[in-house]
Each structure stands twice: as C-alpha cells, then as structure tokens.
Amino acid sequence: MKLKNQVKAAFRSLSKNKMRTFLTMLGIIIGVASVIAMLAIGQGSKESIQAQISSLGTNLLTIFPSASMTGGVRMEAGSSVKMNLDDYKAIATRCPAVMYSTPTVRTSGQLIAAGQNWRTSVWGVYPDYFEIRNLAIQTGAVFTAAEDRAAAKICVVGQTVSKNLFGEGTDPVGKLIRINKIPFSICGLLTAKGQNAFGQDQDDIVIAPFTTVQERMMTITYINSIMVSATSESMIPEATDEITQVLKERHHLGPSEDPDFTIRSQADISSAATATSGILTILLASIASISLLVGGIGIMNIMLVSVTERTREIGIRMGVGARGRDVLLQFLIEALMISLIGGILGVGFGILTSQIIASIMKWPVTITLQSILLSFLFSTAIGIFFGWYPARKAASLNPIDALRYE
Amino acid sequence: MEQEEEGNMTDAIISTQHLVKTYKMGDMEVHALRGIDIDIRKSDFVAIMGKSGSGKSTFMNIIGCLDVPTRGEYLLDGLDVGKMNRDELAHLRNRKIGFVFQSFNLLSRTSALENVELPLMYNNKISSHDMREKAMNALESVGLSGRSHHLPNQLSGGEQQRVAIARALVNDPVVILADEPTGNLDTRTSVEVMDIFQKLNKKGITVVIVTHEPDIAAYTNRNVSFRDGRILKDLQVEHPRIAGEELLLIPAISEEDTI
Numbered sequence: 001m002k003l004k005n006q007v008k009a010a011f012r013s014l015s016k017n018k019m020r021t022f023l024t025m026l027g028i029i030i031g032v033a034s035v036i037a038m039l040a041i042g043q044g045s046k047e048s049i050q051a052q053i054s055s056l057g058t059n060l061l062t063i064f065p066s067a068s069m070t071g072g073v074r075m076e077a078g079s080s081v082k083m084n085l086d087d088y089k090a091i092a093t094r095c096p097a098v099m100y101s102t103p104t105v106r107t108s109g110q111l112i113a114a115g116q117n118w119r120t121s122v123w124g125v126y127p128d129y130f131e132i133r134n135l136a137i138q139t140g141a142v143f144t145a146a147e148d149r150a151a152a153k154i155c156v157v158g159q160t161v162s163k164n165l166f167g168e169g170t171d172p173v174g175k176l177i178r179i180n181k182i183p184f185s186i187c188g189l190l191t192a193k194g195q196n197a198f199g200q201d202q203d204d205i206v207i208a209p210f211t212t213v214q215e216r217m218m219t220i221t222y223i224n225s226i227m228v229s230a231t232s233e234s235m236i237p238e239a240t241d242e243i244t245q246v247l248k249e250r251h252h253l254g255p256s257e258d259p260d261f262t263i264r265s266q267a268d269i270s271s272a273a274t275a276t277s278g279i280l281t282i283l284l285a286s287i288a289s290i291s292l293l294v295g296g297i298g299i300m301n302i303m304l305v306s307v308t309e310r311t312r313e314i315g316i317r318m319g320v321g322a323r324g325r326d327v328l329l330q331f332l333i334e335a336l337m338i339s340l341i342g343g344i345l346g347v348g349f350g351i352l353t354s355q356i357i358a359s360i361m362k363w364p365v366t367i368t369l370q371s372i373l374l375s376f377l378f379s380t381a382i383g384i385f386f387g388w389y390p391a392r393k394a395a396s397l398n399p400i401d402a403l404r405y406e
Numbered sequence: 407m408e409q410e411e412e413g414n415m416t417d418a419i420i421s422t423q424h425l426v427k428t429y430k431m432g433d434m435e436v437h438a439l440r441g442i443d444i445d446i447r448k449s450d451f452v453a454i455m456g457k458s459g460s461g462k463s464t465f466m467n468i469i470g471c472l473d474v475p476t477r478g479e480y481l482l483d484g485l486d487v488g489k490m491n492r493d494e495l496a497h498l499r500n501r502k503i504g505f506v507f508q509s510f511n512l513l514s515r516t517s518a519l520e521n522v523e524l525p526l527m528y529n530n531k532i533s534s535h536d537m538r539e540k541a542m543n544a545l546e547s548v549g550l551s552g553r554s555h556h557l558p559n560q561l562s563g564g565e566q567q568r569v570a571i572a573r574a575l576v577n578d579p580v581v582i583l584a585d586e587p588t589g590n591l592d593t594r595t596s597v598e599v600m601d602i603f604q605k606l607n608k609k610g611i612t613v614v615i616v617t618h619e620p621d622i623a624a625y626t627n628r629n630v631s632f633r634d635g636r637i638l639k640d641l642q643v644e645h646p647r648i649a650g651e652e653l654l655l656i657p658a659i660s661e662e663d664t665i
Contacts, residue, residue, distance in 0.1 A: 005527050016515055316511050318575070319472070320525040321500020323493045402471050403511065 010333040013310075022258065027295030028382070032346025032375045033353055034288040037370035040354040042281025043363035049277050053266070057228040059099070060132055061239060063091070063247070064262045078229045081249065088226050090246050097239035100127035101228040105214045109206065111165060113177035117331025118164040122155075122179060122206045125227075135207075140173035140188030148209035151216055155179070156188040156373055158203035158365045179206065187310075189380040236265050251291060266371035289378065295342070296382035303335050303390035314394050315402025335387020343379035347372050416479070417610050419470050419580050420446040425478035427464050427635075428545055438464040440635035441478070446581070446614060450648075451607040453623035454616045456632030464614050465583070465632065469493045470503055470583045500528050504574025506615075508586035512558040518545065518569045523662040525577045531627045544572040548602055564595035571602055575611075582606070584615040593658050600623040600625040601649035625649055 014021045059096075088103040096327070105124040110117060123129070127142050145152050157165075162172040172186045192201040212219060240263050247261055248254075314327055315326045316386035322330075351367055358365040425442040428435055437462045446452055458464040467473040470481060471487055474495070480487045483502055490498070499505075505527075512521045522541040526532045532540070545551050548568040558566055567587060574582045584603070588596035604625060607613050616628065623629045624647045631639040 001529055002527075010528075012516075312511070313513055317524070317528075318496065318512060318646050319499065319505050319511070321528040321577075323496040323528075325493075326496075326528060400467055403472075403507070 006329055006333050007337075014337060020026070020302060021338060026299050027298035028292065028339050028342030028379050029093050029294040031145075031288070031292030032292050032343050032379050035285055035375040036350025036367065036371055037353040037357065037397055038093040038288040039281065039366075039375070040350075040365040041357065041363060041369045042277070042284050043366040043368055043371065044358075046274065046277035046281060047103055047366055048364040049273050052276050053273055054083040059231075059233055060266050061114035061230060061234065061236065061243070062074060062264045063228070063243060064224075064264070066260050066262050069208040080197060083224075083226065084222050087247060087250055089224060089230060090250055091226060091243055094246050095228075095239060097230055097235045097242050098228045099231045100128040100131045101134065101226065102129040102176050102224040103210055104129070104225050105210065105220070105222050106219055107213065107218050109179040109217070111161065111177055111179055111206065113165045113175060116165045120161055120204050122208060122217065124208055124210040124217070126210050127209065129227065132227050135193070136191040138191040139171050139188070143187055143209050149218075151211040152209055153182060153184045153212060153216070155184045155206050155279055156190060158190045158205040158276035159165040159192045159327060160201055160204040160241040161169055161206060162189055179208075182216060183209065184232060187312055188218055191400050199281060237252075240265070242261075292375070292379060292382060295341070295379075296386040299335050299338055300390060301384035303331060303387055304393070306334075307331065307390050307394040310394075311397065311402050312404040314397050315405060317397035318397070318402055323338045324395040327397075328391045331391035331394045332384065332387050335391065336383045339379045339383025343376045346379065347376060350375070360377070418445040419448050419450075419483055420444070420614070422469070422480045424473050424622045425465070425468065425659065426471070427461075427468060427478060428476045435637050439468075439475070440569075442635075442637060443644040443652065444637065444640070446612065448580075448612055449607065449610050450612050450614075450616045451603070451625075451627040452626075453626040453629045454614065455618060455620070455623055456627055457618065458639075459634075460632040461635040462632045464635075465581060466614075468586055469581075469614070471498045472503060479497075482483065496527060496528075501577060502526060504571075504577065504579040504582040505584065505586045506567070506570050506574050506584035507588040510558070510563075510570050510590070512556055512569055512573075514565055517555050517557060519563065521558070521569055522572045522576050524573060529556075535612050540576055544576040545569070547575065548572045562595075563591050564598055567591060567599055568602065568661075571599070571606075575606070578655050579611075581612040581614060584613065586617055587615055588619070590618070594653075596622065597649050597652055597656065601653060603644075604649050 020114045021143075053370045063083070085103055088101065091098060092101045107122050107124075108119060109122040110119050126148060127145055130142050131134070136158070137311070138159075140156070142156060147154060157172055162170070165177060166172050166175065172189055172242065175186050177184055177186060190203065190205070190207075195201055208217075214223070228243070243263060244259060248259055251260055253259060310339065312324075317327060319331075349371070351374075354365045354367055357363055414570065422442050425439055426437075426440040428437050430436075442461075442465060454462045454465065464473070468475050468487075469482070471482065471490075472495070474490065475488055475641060478488070482498060485498070488494070489497065512518075518543050519538070520641075522544050523537050526537045526540060529619070542551060545554050548571050550565060550568050550572065553565060556565075561569065567590075571582075571584075571587075574584075582603075587603075588599055591599060595646065600622060603613050603615070604620050607627075609663070613626075615622070617623055622644065627643050627646055629641050629643060630637060
C-alpha cells in the first residue's frame with residue numbers, strides 16, 4: 001500500500017475512536033511536556049548558577065609569590081617578597097591571553113568618620129580590578145589611572161563599610177574618612193554583592209588606588225599579588241602558560257625548575273557547580289522520562305486492544321491482498337501518529353508549563369531547542385517501540401481465522 | 407486422452423491434482439481433504455456443495471490462496487500455488503481472486519466506494535484517479551453507483567452483498583469465489599444476488615460459489631458435491647434456472663422493507 005494511503009487510513013481509524021485516541025495521546029502529551037518542563041527548569045538553574053559564578057569572575061587568575069622557605073621551615077603562601085611592579089608590567093604587556101590586569105597590595109585599616117570607626121581590609125589596585133572582579137558602582141565613580149599615578153587619597157567603599165560609618169541609606173560619596181589617620185575622600189560606593197561562596201562579606205571592603213596604598217599607607221616596594229582576567233574562560237590555560245613563562249624568565253628560572261609563584265583560578269569552582277546542576281537536570285529529566293515511558297505502555301495497551309477488536313478488519317484486508325508488512329505498517333503508523341501528534345502537543349504544553357512555572361514560582365527556566373528535539377525524538381521512538389509488538393501481532397494473524405473471528 | 411488433458415490444462419483457471427489437507431488437532435489428525443482432482447475452466451459457473459465437515463470450506467480456502475495444501479498440486483491461472491509463502495499468496499489474492507463472504511465482510515464506518523477501492527489500495531501500480539474510476543465502474547456493474555457514499559449500516563443486506571461483489575470484481579480477477587453468498591439473505595435478495603452472478607458469468611467471468619442450498623446451486627452450470635474430503639459427484643446442470651426471469655415473477659418489494 002502506498003504510504004500516503006497508509007497515513008490516510010491510519011488517520012481515519014484513529015478518528016473513529018476520538019476519545020480513546022485522545023486519552024492514549026494524553027500519556028505522551030504529559031510525558032513530553034514534563035520532560036520539556038524539567039529540562040527547562042534544570043537548564044534555567046544551571047544558567048543562573050553559572051551567571052552567579054561568573055559574577056565572581058570566572059576568568060580570574062591570581063598570581064601569588066610562593067611560600068618562602070627559611071632553613072626548611074615553610075612560611076605561609078605569599079610570604080616571600082619576590083614580586084614587584086615590574087613583574088606585573090611584564091605580564092600586562094607580554095601576555096596576549098590576558099585582558100585586564102592589576103597589581104594588588106592589601107593591608108588592614110582603621111576607618112574613622114563622623115564619630116564612628118570600623119576596621120576592614122584596604123586594597124590597593126588599578127582601575128582594571130573592577131573589571132576583573134565584576135564590581136559595579138552604585139553611586140559615584142571609580143578612580144582613574146591618572147588619579148592612581150598621582151597617588152590621590154580617594155577610595156571606593158563597600159556597602160557594609162558605608163553602613164557602619166554613615167548609617168543605612170546615606171550616600172557616602174564625597175564624604176571624608178580617615179584610614180589609619182590618613183584622610184581619604186570617598187569617590188564611589190560599590191553595588192551590594194552579599195556573601196561569597198565561603199561566607200565572606202564581599203561588601204566589607206575599601207578599594208583605593210594602588211600607588212596610594214603601596215606608597216602612602218604601606219610604604220613598601222613589593223606587591224602582594226597580581227590579578228588578571230583571561231580573554232575568555234577557555235583561554236585560562238593559555239594565559240596561565242604565558243604568565244608562567246614570563247615570570248620564570250624574569251625570575252631567572254629554567255623551564256624545568258619549580259616556579260617561585262602560584263597561579264590560582266576559579267575554574268574548578270565553576271566546573272564543580274556546573275557539574276552539580278548538570279546532575280540535577282539529568283535527575284529531573286529521567287523522572288520525567290518515566291512518565292513518557294508509561295505513556296508508551298499506554299499506546300501498546302490500546303494498540304493491543306485495537307488489534308483484537310479489529311481482527312475481522314485485518315482478515316478482510318489480508319483477504320483482498322494485504323501482505324503482513326502492509327498490516328504491520330498500518331498499525332505501526334497508527335501508533336506513530338499517536339506518539340507524533342502527542343509529541344507535538346506535548347512540546348506546546350511543555351513550553352506553556354515552563355512559562356507558568358517561571359511566572360508563578362519565579363524560577364529561572366530556559367527552553368532549549370535540544371530539549372524539544374530530544375523529547376520529540378524520544379516520544380517518536382517510544383511510539384515505534386511500543387507499537388511494534390501489537391503491529392507484529394496483527395501482521396502474523398492467519399487470514400482464515402481473522403476472517404471468521406467474531 | 408493425452409490431447410484432451412493438454413487442452414484442459416491450457417484453459418483451466420483452477421487445476422488441482424491429489425489435493426490433500428490434513429490438520430493436527432492435538433493428537434488427532436483431521437483429514438479435511440483426501441485427494442481432490444478438479445479442473446475449473448474459464449467462464450465456468452460452479453457450485454461446490456456438501457454438508458458441513460465435507461471439506462468444501464477447506465477446499466475454498468486453498469483455491470482462494472488463504473491456505474496451502476499439505477500435499478498435491480494446485481495451479482491457479484497456470485501458477486503453482488502449493489509452495490508459495492504468505493506474501494506471494496497475498497499478492498495472488500490481490501491480483502487474481504475476488505472474494506464474496508456470507509457475512510459480507512465490509513469495513514464498517516467506511517463508504518461503499520472506499521470498501522470497493524480496498525483491494526486496489528494494495529496494488530501500487532494503480533493511481534488514485536484510476537482507483538476511483540475502477541471502483542465506480544464496479545459499483546455501477548452491480549447497480550449501486552447511486553449509493554457510493556453510503557456506509558454499510560445505511561445499506562440493506564442485499565446492497566451490502568452487492569458492494570462486496572463489486573469489491574470482488576474491482577481488480578479484474580480470474581475467478582470470483584463466493585462462500586455462502588446468499589446465506590444471510592432472504593429469498594428475493596438471494597435471487598437478485600444470483601442474477602448478478604449470472605450476468606457477470608455471461609460476460610466471461612469465472613465464478614465459484616460454495617453453498618449447501620440446492621436451490622441456489624440450480625442457478626449455476628456445474629454442481630460439485632463434496633463428502634468426507636472427496637468429490638462425490640461432479641455434474642453439469644442441463645438447464646440452469648435463470649434468476650433474471652424469476653425476478654419478474656417474485657412480487658417486488660421496496661428496498662425500505664428489506665432493511
């Protein structure tokens with residue numbers, strides 16, 4: 001029989017039993033819809049986790065001097081005083097995989113303003129630091145490179161610092177504070193970032209120009225660390241190699257010698273978190289696929305009933321010359337049509353459900369084309385798989401018995 | 407003798423030699439056919455008669471290519487059917503045979519026209535357009551062209567059987583096989599159906615019917631009686647009844663009354 005006629009015949013016999021066809025389809029509709037909704041929720045949470053991690057700066061690399069060793073006793077990391085501004089300049093100029101970079105110095109300072117005082121860490125950095133760490137300014141502005149060269153006594157403060165010195169809701173920009181008795185003018189307020197993954201308050205910070213902190217506050221010639229951001233997340237290994245090469249060369253170390261510095265990245269954290277949310281997605285999707293599987297069993301069940309019910313019809317068709325494969329194809333196409341139409345409706349229903357979940361639960365959902373294709377193909381495969389046995393049964397009927405079946 | 411056999415072979419539509427069919431029912435062997443030799447020639451109108459259990463249905467199934475013999479040879483239109491597989495048998499049924507059943511066996515909720523088209527659906531060589539035309543012609547030859555879009559449950563028994571005959575005709579078969587075609591019909595409708603068969607036979611179509619009613623067998627040209635799996639009698643009918651003439655004598659009943 002021609003395929004066109006087969007499809008027409010299948011459509012007709014399905015429309016003879018509209019209610020039954022719809023209920024059978026419903027199993028597939030719900031199955032496909034839940035797979036799509038679950039994948040959308042999984043994908044959405046994965047993306048929101050990724051966005052949170054990249055707000056920490058996933059491209060971030062920190063270069064510390066290694067721990068010094070004095071007579072076999074190792075000191076803490078960064079205790080050797082082997083990095084200076086020239087190391088930074090070399091990295092900044094000679095590493096193409098590095099986009100933003102800054103030297104950092106860090107000290108702690110006692111802050112006094114308006115009769116209040118507060119102790120926090122003071123970072124001395126270049127303006128690039130705000131790009132590297134994805135720090136946004138709520139009011140005011142970041143200090144400029146020129147202000148840094150001039151060792152201007154200005155600083156950017158975090159929300160926690162502002163709250164403790166000036167009280168909640170007060171804009172600190174333009175106000176004067178003393179840090180370790182040196183007067184600073186506040187030029188900007190950071191947007192609140194909250195705690196980081198380890199419970200540290202990221203808003204309890206003062207950021208001042210590098211030169212100001214290094215020369216005026218700390219009066220040192222070395223730097224604590226260098227922070228850089230790679231041009232992209234995938235360029236992190238390349239940036240690491242370039243930095244290693246440049247610093248080894250500057251520190252007169254051969255390629256086989258151990259470096260006297262350490263490079264840390266946040267890629268491990270990000271990949272761990274992504275993997276976790278990936279597992280969550282798989283878990284949700286597999287639970288949803290079970291309902292799709294149950295829908296498939298529904299198809300098989302109804303097709304078996306249909307084969308028994310239509311034994312006489314099968315006999316007539318065989319009597320007038322239908323071969324086994326014609327009958328097989330007929331029932332297979334019917335099963336396939338149920339799963340195909342169910343799949344299409346399920347995709348629509350799944351998208352709708354995802355949107356409802358997104359708007360009511362305020363969960364991040366993302367529907368990907370892959371998830372639609374995947375669930376659609378899966379439901380089609382289920383139609384063929386569960387339609388096969390009943391169709392096989394119909395095709396193997398003996399025409400004589402089928403014609404006499406009451 | 408030799409020559410006569412040769413002659414029979416060439417224009418025989420159905421030719422069987424020592425046809426044997428044995429069924430296994432548990433430990434019992436049922437000998438449905440115990441050696442049938444028969445030639446049915448082109449344009450024959452044959453009635454196969456016999457009581458139930460005589461083997462006539464088994465014989466019908468085998469010559470209808472629904473079943474294969476245990477032993478013996480069966481040639482349909484010169485083709486050896488005995489060793490064919492399921493698909494080859496289906497192909498033969500589609501191209502060479504038209505079936506008419508006692509219980510009509512029309513597809514429910516499917517129009518008369520589409521029922522008639524059914525055998526052509528399984529013939530990929532026929533286009534949709536030809537299909538419709540052939541089906542309409544077949545319906546016209548049984549006098550039902552005006553009812554082509556009726557569903558089986560909107561037709562009387564006689565009309566349903568005429569649709570079935572149209573379906574049997576549509577693929578231009580070498581033989582029409584009818585299994586108790588009048589078994590579910592009243593007297594007048596039975597005569598009407600036999601009238602159609604006689605008219606088709608006049609056009610040169612070979613018709614074989616199975617019946618246990620001698621009245622019905624009297625409309626055919628040749629009566630073959632089966633008993634216990636063997637042919638008991640094989641007689642030419644000297645003066646067949648003419649259904650067309652008898653219909654004029656039976657008081658006509660309107661179609662509404664027969665439903």
